Amino acid sequence: MEKLTEVEGRAYPFGMKNVDTDIVIPAHWLKTISREGLGRGAFEVLRKEPGNVFDDPEYAGSPILIAGDNFGCGSSREHAAWALADLGVKVVMAPSFSDIFSGNAFKNGILTVVLPQEAIDRLMEVAKTDPIHVNLEEQTVTTRFQDRFRFEIDPFRKHCLLGGLDEIGLTLDNRSEIDRFEGRLAVEKPWLVPTVA
């Protein structure tokens, strides 16, 4: 995973609420066996609408996406995170995220920033003309207009994003704990292993 410390750049002033992952990437894009190239399918349906932010040259290649409440609800498809990453998005800001999406985003080096609706509204305004600065170390979002919004983040997620760490590798460092747990399970709940019919 790539390290993420600071992100500075323009932001898509998207703002839509309840964006489900079918909107982020429709099902027919899920037939790939690769993680690559999904940016082409990102927001495919919305991109058919004239004037959508994703095809506005003003915002092309923006590293930040600003959305409304409950971003990433619905399907667990990690393809949504892969599509955003492929689009070049490194930070998504919204008043709230679905649990599954925020986990998927984090595992792909995308930072999800939860901010109150008023802060989002303000940043949507700024995004139309100016870049936005995100500092993960300090947990702040700032603009050249002296806006400064602090956000919370799970310390473990922060640690992994800053270090670009591989979570599987970290867990496997705990192999002996897992071995011990499994050993106890085999004694206490031997019935847990499925019967092979």
Place this chain on the structure above:
Amino acid sequence: MVKPSTLYEKIWDAHVVERRPDGTCLIYIDRHLVHEVTSPQAFEGLRLAGRKVRRPDLTLAVPDHNLPTTPRRDAQGNRIPIADPQSAQQLAALEKNAPEFGVRLFGDADPQQGIVHVVGPEQGFTLPGTTLVCGDSHTSSHGALGALAFGIGTSEVEHVLATQTLLLKPSKTMEVRIDGELGFGVTPKDVALAICQQIGTAGGTGYVMEYRGSVFRDMSIEGRLTVANMSIEAGARSGLFAPDDKTFAYLKGRPMAPKDEAWDAAVAWWKTLKSDEGAVFDKVVVIDAADIVPNVTWGTSPEDVVPVTGVVPDPDSFADASKRAAAQKSLDYMGLKPGQRMQDVPVEHIFIGSCTNSRIEDLRAAASLLKGRHIASGIKQAMVVPGSGLVKLQAEAEGLDSIFREAGFEWREPGCSACLGMNPDKVPAGERCASTSNRNFMGRQGPGSRTHLVSPIMAAAAAVTGRLTDVRELLNDKEGAVA
């Protein structure tokens, strides 16, 4: 005295491998279901890192999303090639990865094949008190049997394959309590839709739900599977039912369930799995069973629910400006007008299937309404897609397939099908489907498709009249047709 715990806390505590100071826990995963769409990149990740599957014996692979629901073998037993090369490639990847990593696979033409969330319970792979994951958000279904079950992304699929664990923060708990008795023609699907409407699609975010109260106690296991399935539509990654005698009766003798003394030992533990008297939930939602009616969705979110006897809401009636805008966008997409009676909305497609409503009880209910009736002339396609090969065989043994066929339905092979249209089963743009699935998102059943979520008997009723219909009217003129 020990602090009273919720069912969720009991299952969680029994699976903590390691607890970190910030509250994050390394949680052991007892069961992992794998399908062809969200696993190829995970297996590839293992391969690239030189890792193996830690517990192939706790892992079960089943293709479901991409499979065509037309016959898969010719008269000689040879595979009929899948027309879409990408779908064929995903199936081929699973067929290569499962044996390579030692994972058991139900093949595309095995009678055990089906939608993962139908197969798990049916095989007794899903057990109470276990942690169960799958790269699919509707994994919440398995909570019906008292499993802490939730959907994960592909990186987590890889993590579970490699380590049999996940790093998780504990969720908050929500009690969803419904007491009383369900009215005539009201099904578990209507209960699930009522919950989505009340809580909203983000209401359950961060929570694990527990379904409590007499309605859920009285509900069959298959009804509970429908309700637990849609927990995610109300934002909750997981929804639990405390296992009870119905759960044990359902599981006993299933192929992968424990046998003999092992069964007795398992049941002894399962009986302890309920929220203690006085256990505190972070949030409580109470709905009166008497307020639940046959429901239907009008918009493009599962919370957009009205009684079938109701009308399309006026966007201006929503207090919140963003909800007004969303409602207007939904109505434009759905081609509906405020104030229009739901029962005047014509439909061209009927889909009975999906991990929400494709089990034998669902098919029996729909068939009993369709017996001696025929789909309306305006219906272009009506389709039944059983949840698994075994459901299909059972239905055929009961003669349900003949009832559906005589009524004008197509009787298909098992899979996810038109719920999300990854296979050829799609609803054409601008056309309308009464669907027993779980999501009415824009484009979900195909680009431009318009979905109305309903129960199996409501789908059957819409098929007969060619429009969204209050099923109770049809039940009334065939008293006792549906138990």
